[in-house]
Amino acid sequence: MDMHATKKKLGIKEKYAHMTRGLDWETSYQPMDKVFPQATFEGIKIHDWDKWEDPFRLTMDSYWKYQAEKERKLYAVLDAFAQNNGHLGLTDARYLNAIKLFLTGISPLEYVAHRGFAAAGRNFPGVGPRVACLMQSVDEMRHAQTQIHALSNYNKHYDGFHDFKHMLERVWYLSVPKSFFDDAFSAGPFEYMIAIGFSFEYVLTNLLFVPFMSGAAYNGDMATVTFGFSAQSDEARHMTLGLECIKFMLEQDPDNLPIVQKWIDKWAWRGVRVLTLVAMMMDYMLPKRVMSWKEAWEIYFEQNGGALFADLARYGITMPECLKQCSIDKEHIGHQAWATFYQYGGAAAFHTWMPSDDEMDWLSAKYPNTFDKYYRARFTHWRDEAEKGNRFYSNTLPMLCQVCQIPMLFTEPDDPTTICYRESDYDGEKYHTCSDGCKHIFDNEPQKYIQAWLPVHQIYQGNCFPEGTDPTVEGFDPLAKVLEWYHFDNGHDNLDFEGSRDQANFAAWRGMATKNT
Amino acid sequence: MAVQALKDYNFPSADSQDKFHGGQLLYVGWDDHLMFCAPFAFCLPPSMPFSELCEKVLPNSFGYHPEWAKVDFKAATWLKSGQPWQPDMSKTLAEQGLKHKDILRLKTPGLKGLAGSSS
Structure with missing residues (x-):
């Protein structure tokens, strides 16, 4: 039988319709609510999934084509960087520590985001968001891979790059980004989209990626700049997905507004707390500074974010109350965080x-x-003591916030000389938080946060030593055992930059590259 | 408020006292001395006298600060969960009603940190 061919090729619009919406069907053996059990329990009401607008109208085949092209360019640069000892072009070996933080704290989250968007896509009954989530899921996997590949070159030469996956699940400060994603992933698909798709990818993404990528450019790290560029066009798509998702929820039913607002309040604050690590990186870890954290916050949040919330006001969304505190905190958190990492x-x-x-x-x-008023005396004192051979390392574990899991280092909004203490009682036990924002999150869902895996408490419970450790033997050194369990190379990965193997190697190798003796 | 969940959602606390091998958590911060970035978390036997906390445990943790040597526990005041609180040095943690995960703030009048910066 002859097939009647109408046209040789479909137009982009038709192709998009066939390759996305056309792939959907109504199930007949099982009711739809059993196939999509997570679609309704969060209370979000969706009446017509076809109202979902995808501004990019990307189909899978064109997606592969674009991404493959970007990969070819990226890997050409990475190869050239590796073969030409690009690492010796860095401003200073101190810079490496910024990308160690990135590799251990952020790259694994790209992988978790990959899983999270795959799950969200699986759980949405609408085909439009399902396809968009699928592509974002693949993007996130690609970002994790390209970052790991780009940074693996440094692992050949420097300490601290060797076991990021193992560390993410154990190390005290990495529990901050890890718990952020665990919190999002263990929510339903709609909250996940607000948490990651909107708050993280839209409201805060510029504050995460721009500082790291500009920092890389300013400090001669072409490998990192290149994966940044390669990810950038994906990020534009992710931002649009996050915004589309929130508008879609708000347009579908007026009852969705209070739920969405509650999630925005929660996730804006969760995101801001994670960004404390970025603030410290910008203010202290880049030998050649890009801008201060305060300036970044003013440009990327106060100006751009302000416009975003003005735009969302027509749906009834208001700027999260807790974010007002950030205009005070922006003056402090970089210094407070660096002081914390210095002493630990x-x-x-x-x-x-x-x-x-x-x-x-x-x-x-x-x-x-x-x-000068609050921090210079502290830092000068520490530097003087270090020069006398009395470098400060705190010998006692810090108290952590039950929600963000950051040590309780933040000060009262109206008094930067006093730690901000907040506590809640739940089911006969006390829970401590670092701020009104984190306390509010705890009080809304205490059953969730009482399960938090707080590294300090876990160490005291004896859960963070290598298997077979006997903490009762004489001369037991708990810190050394915890570092062993973290897979840290004690004496090389940690401690001060001054006197480190990274410092010595970088100086020696650069000397060989630039001098004759 | 309850967690929105597909099924019953009820899990034990990760940090209940029974998990600390007989110890209890106590947090102690020293006001106006932010050189210590956060309050410290200690896991201590409930039978420890308060005097031992002040004479052995805290000096080990706070002793790096040049002002620690000037701390006078007779003049010092304490806050427990933000409220004024008076310890009895001769009693144990348990005897004075300190519970698992209680928080104390030590206030040392006249000591204002490095160069008066609360550091």
């Missing part, structure tokens, strides 16, 4: 150091209201 630098898989005089002057200029 014995238990971090990267090096820490005190800023030089020049760098302190830069900090004074960027933070005229706070640096």
Whole structure:
């Protein structure tokens, strides 16, 4: 029988319709609510999934084509970087610590995001968001891979890059980003989309990626810049997905508004707390600074984010109350976080150091209201003590926030000389949080957060030593055993940059590349 | 509020006292001394006298600070969960009603940190 061919090729619009919407069907052997059990329990009401608008109208075949092209370019640059000893072009070996933080704290989250979007896509009954989530899921997998490949080159030469996956599931500060994603992934698909798709990818993404990628460019790290560029066009698509998702929920039913608002409030604050690590990276870890955290917050949140919330106001969405506190915190959190890592630098898989005089002057200029008044004396004292051979390493574990899992280092919004203490009682036990934002999140869902795997408490429970460890033997050194369990190379991965193997190797190798003796 | 969930959602606390091998958690912060970035978390026997906490445990943790040597426990005041609280040095943690995960703040009048910066 002859097939009647109408046209040789479909137009993009037709192709999109066939390759996305046309792939959907109504189930007949099982009711739809059994096939999509997660579609309704969060309380979000969707009446017509076909109202979902995908602004990119990307089909899978064109997606593969674009991504393959980007991969070819990326790997050509990575190869060239590796073969030409690109790592010796860095401004200073201190810079490496910023990308150690990235590799251990952020790249594994790209992988978790891959899983999360795959799950969200599986659980949405509408075909439009399902296809969009599928592509984002593949993107996130690609980002994880390209980052790992790009940074693996550094693993050949420097300490601290060797076991990021193992570390993510154990190390105290990595529990901050890990618990953020665990929290999102263990929610339903709609909350996940607000948490990651909207709050993280839309509201806060510029504050995460731009500082790292600009930092890489300023400090001669072409490999990282290139994976940043390769991911950038995906990020634009992700931002659009996040925004489309929130508008779709709000347009479908007026009852969705309070639920969506509650999630935005929660996830904006969760995201802001994770970004504390970025603040510290920008203000302290880049030998050649891009801008201060305060400036980044003003540009990427106060200006851009302000416009976003003005746009969402027509749906009844208001700016999360807790974000107002960030305009106070922006003056402090970078300094407070670096002070924390400096004193717990014995238990971090990267090096820490005190800023030089020049760098302190830069900090004074960027933070005229706070640096000299609250932080300079502390840092100068530590530097002087280190020069006398009395470098400060705290010997006692810090108290952590039950929700964000960051040590309780944040100060009261109206008093930067006093730690912000908040507590809640639930079912006969006390739970401590670092801020009104985190307390509010705890009080809304205490059953969820009482299960938090808080690294400090887990160490005290004896759950963070290598198998077979006997903590009762004489001379037992708990810190050394915890570091062994973390897979840290104690003495090389951790401690001060001054005197580190990274510092010595970089100086020696660069010397060989630039001098004759 | 309850967690929105597909099934019954009820799990035990990860940090209930029975999991600490006889110890109890106690958090202690030293006001106006932010050189210590956060309050410390200790896991201590409930039978420890408060004097031992002050004479052995806290000096080990806070002793790096140049002002620690000037701390006078007779003049110091304490907050427990933000409220004024008076310890009895001779009693144990348990005897003075300190419970698992209680938080104390030590206030040392006249000591204002490095160069008066609360550091």
